[in-house]
Amino acid sequence: MDGLKIRRDILINVALVVVALFFLFFGLAKAKSFLAPLVTAIVLALLVLPVTKKLERWGVNRVLATLSSTLLLVVVTGAFLTMVFYQIKGFASDFEEIQERLEMTLEEATSYLAERTPLSHQQIAGYRADTSFRQRTADEQRGGMHLAMRVSGYLTQLLIVLVYVFLFIHFRKRFREFILKFFPHDRRKTIALVITLSSAVSRRYLAGKLLLMVFLAMLYFAGLFVSGLENAFLISLVAAALSIIPVVGNLFGYFIAIAVSLLSDGGTGTLIGITVTFAMAQFIDTYILQPIILGDKVDVHPVFIIVSVVLGYLVWGIIGLVLAIPVFGVITVVCRHVPALHPFGYLFSRNDIDKYRS
16 A cells, blocks of 8 residues: 555656646746846856956956946957858859859759659649749748848847846846845855856856867868868858857758858869868867867766757757757756755766765
């Protein structure tokens, strides 16, 4: 009888956990428009916080130091977007030529399908014409107003994130004291350590990833330029930026480079050069740069890195992919230092949890 009661209690607890997790992630997905900019701002604020502290130690007024850190984000982001814009502008000047090559490729594919499949040439051509007609119609229906509204929405969100960043940095001590007030005095020293370690995890990871992106962009550009790929600088920037997405970011960059090479009539030598470039860059990134630059800055087990990335994408899309690892790193730090959560800290960590108790 006791055994039956224990099994029933276990089933009830498991069911409650599953239901709670479902509503948690459902709620996070529904609240994306509010929470995603907020969490992004928290992570960015932690990234530039050392700059603010440095300026304050030099005697700069807190408001001015916070404003300078926020403007630093604006300048870096603006510089990157400006480089990408001018590279895309140069790429667009060759668009007509690329479109002609794409049409030739489609014609060759149509002939191949007509010869090797039951479809006739007229059926394939008709489907292509119908698809392009519907695409043009859809584009006309959207119109310039829709594009302007989307750009306006992105700029508004960017402005909101920057305001959040400023407020989080400026009032950081108040937020810290707010968290500490939830705990008794004898535990506040431990909680303060958890807050410090949690903020350090996100900051060091993102700073390390940004430095890795710079090195990868240089490696990609050198290899793609030597390979003879058109718009090598733009592709290098895009591929390096995509590397911030764990696991699959570098693969996406490789496919983009291959697609550009095929559309720009790159030869077999160019394709081989692209493959060698990305393979060598991936090797250098994984076995040399990451151990030196990142090290154990985010001590999360590889299994849960993948789990967090998948969950991040399912909940918040692309921004979830970027934020997944630093956020899960913070969760792991909390689990390692809260006694009731030690089993989860052991499960999520790459290293033995006893290392953090000593």
